[in-house]
């Protein structure tokens with residue numbers, strides 16, 4: 001486990017009263033207003049789920065979810081600005097000055113029929129019923145003036161365990177996403193999956209298969225952002241990896257350590273693909289299967305192409321500019337981080353070199369050249385030749401950015417045109433070796449490379 005996990009391990013889990021105090025200190029104004037309004041209406045109201053867990057752990061806080069015994073229509077009446085998103089599941093989104101707050105009626109779930117969603121939700125007035133339908137003990141706590149923890153969430157936080165609320169087999173059979181969520185929380189919190197919960201993972205596979213790819217993608221992405229990637233062993237052992245990305249089969253300790261050193265998210269998937277010798281197109285296929293946005297598919301594919309193009313030593317100077325020119329400055333910084341994780345020690349400084357090279361803003365594309373297609377046409381080139389000449393000019397400039405002057409490039413292109421009249425094949429479009437403009441003293445310096 002990486003050092004970041006170690007930091008979490010050494011952090012003390014707060015006590016119940018410590019959490020109530022921290023909650024009062026950290027609570028966004030909008031959440032406090034919502035709770036006060038619910039109090040004034042005589043309702044029970046609690047902060048529930050992830051916020052309570054993260055308050056105990058002293059982690060950065062994300063969404064604050066509120067649960068109450070009021071019905072959705074009663075909640076709606078209490079607030080002037082609401083978005084009735086998810087009202088059929090009992091959730092009203094209250095729009096506050098500090099952002100939206102989800103207020104959900106205490107609910108139990110009706111029967112799960114298809115392993116994905118409950119057939120119906122049943123509203124309750126009992127907080128414990130609401131906590132009982134939640135996935136893991138550490139997510140099944142509520143806090144207000146006191147902490148309500150009927151399933152031993154605090155004990156599991158102290159033991160660093162992800163444990164299902166109730167019988168793991170049954171809970172996984174209800175909702176096939178939960179097995180992957182178990183691994184995701186183990187990764188993000190740096191926790192272990194409790195024995196019975198772990199034992200129930202393989203049997204959950206048929207239900208896992210029914211879950212929408214989008215929901216699986218969100219959890220896999222969060223898993224890949226985790227402080228620990230040890231849960232990847234369980235992802236493979238349980239059979240979930242076989243369904244998600246059989247191409248990536250073969251998790252071992254070296255791979256896990258390498259991926260923990262890579263930037264969180266899909267960059268880790270890209271490193272994993274490199275380690276398993278998956279092609280760039282294959283990596284794209286995995287992300288397409290997971291219904292990732294096209295932009296993310298292209299980006300990961302590009303990272304792989306960029307890395308396959310790198311040698312054992314990091315490129316510098318002219319080679320680095322060529323690399324940047326090929327992959328574009330947009331994807332290059334992330335591709336460089338992937339390279340650092342994948343290639344190891346020799347590429348330690350590579351992301352810094354890439355950032356520095358980009359900061360200097362050298363000409364990297366035909367559009368950055370000091371001449372354009374019109375200029376080339378004026379020299380007598382036509383049709384496809386224009387693009388070839390501009391490509392040659394770009395190569396010439398990538399060698400030394402200070403060559404990007406109109407006069408120098410005109411002279412260079414002119415030489416190409418002279419070459420054309422002498423040669424019948426296309427080789428004249430390669431830049432003449434050692435070409436330099438004698439009228440331009442800056443060309444004699446070789447300080448760009």
Ligand code: ATP
Nearest residue numbers: 049050051062063133134135136139140175177178
């Ligand atoms: P994060 O900080 O990553 O958002 P979170 O605990 O808030 O963590 P969410 O996915 O936002 O996780 O869910 C909010 C809460 O809703 C959880 O803490 C849990 O109590 C409950 N929950 C979410 N998904 C499920 C599920 N599939 N089955 C049971 N309970 C769930």
Ligand code: MG
Nearest residue numbers: 050051062063
């Ligand atoms: Mg959340």
